[in-house]
Amino acid sequence: MSQIRKDLILIFATLLLLFHLEQFTLTVRPGAVSYLVLLVCAAFIFTIALPFARHLNLWLSSAFWLGIYLVYRMVISAQRPFLAGVDIYVTISEVAILLFSVYLAHRLMASLQNAEGVIEKMTFAGFTHKTRPLDEAIEDIQLELTRSRRYDRPLSVLVVKPMSNSMKLELRQNLVNLQEDMVERFLIASVGQAIGKVVRRSDIVIEQNNQDRYIILCPETSPQGLEILASRIQESIHQSVGINTLWGASSFPSEALTFESLLQKAEAKLNDESNPDLSPRLVEHDHAEKPAAPSLE
Structure with a gap:
């Protein structure tokens, strides 16, 4: 559970950093409108809430959101310079924050899935033979x-x-x-x-x-x-x-x-048989599949 707490703290810190970046952008270019906050929030919601998004590869997901950002910068927000002057630092910062947010979303999703699996197993719901x-x-x-x-x-x-x-x-x-x-x-x-x-x-x-x-x-x-x-x-x-x-x-x-x-x-x-070197009944397994054992009868 501590991993989930760390991820939530990092997400909060990322959003705080994003807010300060937006303030800096408005200082450099008054009246400029940025939708990066909405894009980051959408990435979190899409990755964590939608079932099919949980199976997407991190690299594929990062490329998807980076593509949306680039389309936004080149088409919707074309009035803002892309790689000129101080805007190059803004662009690099926005891309870094977006990709880091996607990574955090995937990590939080993995932590939540792990916690769900632990809770499910500890409730003994999957037991086929009661002890x-x-x-x-x-x-x-x-x-x-x-x-x-x-x-x-x-x-x-x-x-x-x-x-x-x-x-x-x-x-x-x-x-x-x-x-x-x-x-x-x-x-x-x-x-x-x-x-x-x-x-x-x-x-x-x-x-x-x-x-x-x-x-x-x-x-x-x-x-x-x-x-x-x-x-x-x-x-x-x-x-x-x-x-x-x-x-x-x-x-x-x-x-x-x-x-x-x-x-x-x-x-x-x-x-x-507590000594592995002396125990004939201690069987070490690898992860390869073994053929089915014969019948007990």
Whole structure:
């Protein structure tokens, strides 16, 4: 939000400078009429308010408004010298202010779009799979464990946690304008959103805010299928949020018989894999598109 404040201050300062330039023009040439103030205001309104103008390139937009200014100077205001005497300084100043105003309008528009995106994501409106606190999911967890025991079906627990150094880098690069704790909460929420795009309806996604991680209970998922799911989750998080993650997993009944034991096993693997040089489950992604992973079944 601080970037928006800076842009608004710069816009106010630009308009103030433009007012003084207009006064100077009237002093040099009494009775001269300039429409630069209207042109600058039109550039701000056009760039920020009109939806299709938001997609225009900065250079294209600058050329458009500069063209309008030149047409005005050469046709409508032909009585004023263009590049003669003191008017050359007035012309250069007007062009500089106009182009700087177009740049400020584009920067303010980008800041507003970024703020809109942050607010939209932080309201969880885009979540396709709701996460739940651990204490609210206990009953469903026990139900799935009972079902797996009764029918001798596989069940796995997956723990996913963003790498701290990767998340700090993302904080510095992309969202430095917000409070750090708000940004961290936003990134964790974005991780949950990325997980929700990959997991199935039968999976239970549990958010642990105090540890900045997610626990995913995966009924009917074997260890082999779990590895495929974890790879998909890592890919989804990296593409959506831009950070890398660690994961640890355990399976019922081969590794443990209770949820607490399964969670401890998964946590132990997660902690063992905290060193990127030693972790076989830490997958670094680039920005290239990856082929679709095979089915979990």
